[in-house]
Amino acid sequence: GSAVTASRDRFLVQSTLITSPIKNDITDYWRGVEQGKVNEHRLRCKVSLNGSPIEDKVDMLNSVLNGTASSPPNVTDKLHSIDNKMKQLLESQQVVQRQVKIIYAIIQMLLIVILFYTAYLLYQEYLLLQETQPDPVIPTNTRQACESLVTTTQSQHYNTC
Numbered sequence: 001g002s003a004v005t006a007s008r009d010r011f012l013v014q015s016t017l018i019t020s021p022i023k024n025d026i027t028d029y030w031r032g033v034e035q036g037k038v039n040e041h042r043l044r045c046k047v048s049l050n051g052s053p054i055e056d057k058v059d060m061l062n063s064v065l066n067g068t069a070s071s072p073p074n075v076t077d078k079l080h081s082i083d084n085k086m087k088q089l090l091e092s093q094q095v096v097q098r099q100v101k102i103i104y105a106i107i108q109m110l111l112i113v114i115l116f117y118t119a120y121l122l123y124q125e126y127l128l129l130q131e132t133q134p135d136p137v138i139p140t141n142t143r144q145a146c147e148s149l150v151t152t153t154q155s156q157h158y159n160t161c
Contacts, residue, residue: 009044009045010042010043010044010045011042011043011044011045012040012041012042012043013040013041013042013043014038014039014040014041015038015039015041016030016033016037016038016039017037
């Protein structure tokens with residue numbers, strides 16, 4: 001998988017001289033080869049980064065992160081600086097979140113106040129309209145004429161049914 005594990009891989013390469021034709025399977029042929037006629041060569045993988053083995057760099061980084069660093073001070077200082085900046089960012093984010101919650105609550109309260117104020121103004125307008133409309137004044141003689149007309153109309157209506 002990673003460059004560190006690949007750097008630890010080893011391979012064994014074997015070769016031999018084929019003196020007779022292979023009849024069936026190459027595996028069967030290898031079983032029959034004498035031990036002294038097998039040439040062996042061991043290969044070891046080495047992954048490097050900027051000319052030095054990557055294992056050294058990974059080990060150094062792990063030791064710095066674990067606090068057991070014997071690395072150059074500038075690397076440790078840089079890591080501590082990055083860590084401090086991350087902590088500052090997290091604190092700033094928490095402050096901003098609190099401020100947003102406070103602003104949201106203030107906006108909600110203002111909307112409620114505006115709603116009640118609007119309802120109050122509408123109620124005052126309603127009361128003002130009720131006070132300014134005069135009651136219809138019907139003269140007494142006209143009122144009596146209207147009442148007699150209504151009673152006459154009702155009695156005629158009953159007579160026709």
